[in-house]
Amino acid sequence: MTVMEAIQARRSVRSYSSQPVTQQELESVLEAGRLAPSARNRQAWHFTAVRDAALRERLMAACKDQKQVGEAPVTLVVWAEDDPLMACGQSASTVDCSIALSFMLLRAAELGLGTCWLGAFDAEQVKEALGLPAQAVAVAVTPLGHPAEQPAARPRKAPAEVWDVRG
Known part of the structure; x- marks a missing residue:
């Protein structure tokens, strides 16, 4: 599968089968994130993979159920x-973690695994559930597993609505 094929195959999956994610699959997804670029090559991210059902239930509560x-x-x-600002004024942590998760989502799609980038969660509750340091910033959460559904592609804006090629 090419990168473009993974981009085209990726969907937001909201229903998962009970089939486990193998250690090899999990490590491959995490490795994709580790290899992502980061501001000034800080690599100040962490990827916590939660298999424990009780802890996932606590995270579910932190993720608006x-x-x-x-x-x-x-x-x-x-x-x-931590959460330093880049010279452009953007949060390095938000940008770096978002790039890393994007790489992980594409690798998961390539492996036939489902994900769903969650925007609805309480970052402080996530930190508390995982016992993260006080200065830590929880940036993103996604389930990872074998899809129990195959969502259809969502509509996308036409290129003319989002592309602006100059020169």
């Missing part, structure tokens, strides 16, 4: 050690 967090055999939390 989204059932897929408890249903998927793994929940990934991407977090950073």
Whole structure:
């Protein structure tokens, strides 16, 4: 599968089978994140993979009771050690962790695994559930597992609505 094929295959999966994610699959997804670029090559991210059902239930509560967090055999939390600003004024942690998770989502799609980037969660509750350091920043959460559904592609804006090629 090419990168473009993985991009085209990726879907937000909200229902998962009970089939476990193998250690090899999990490590391959995590490795994709580790290899992602980061501001000034800080690599100040951490990828916490939660297999424990009781801890996934605590994370589900921190994620506004989204059932897929408890249903998927793994929940990934991407977090950073701190939250410095880049010269452009953007949060290095948010940008770096988002790039890393994007790489992980594409690798998961390539492996036939489902994910769903969650935007609805309480970052402080996620930190508390995982026992993260006080200065840590929980940036992203996604379930990871074998899809129990095959969602259709969602509509996308036309290139003319989002592309602006100059020169």
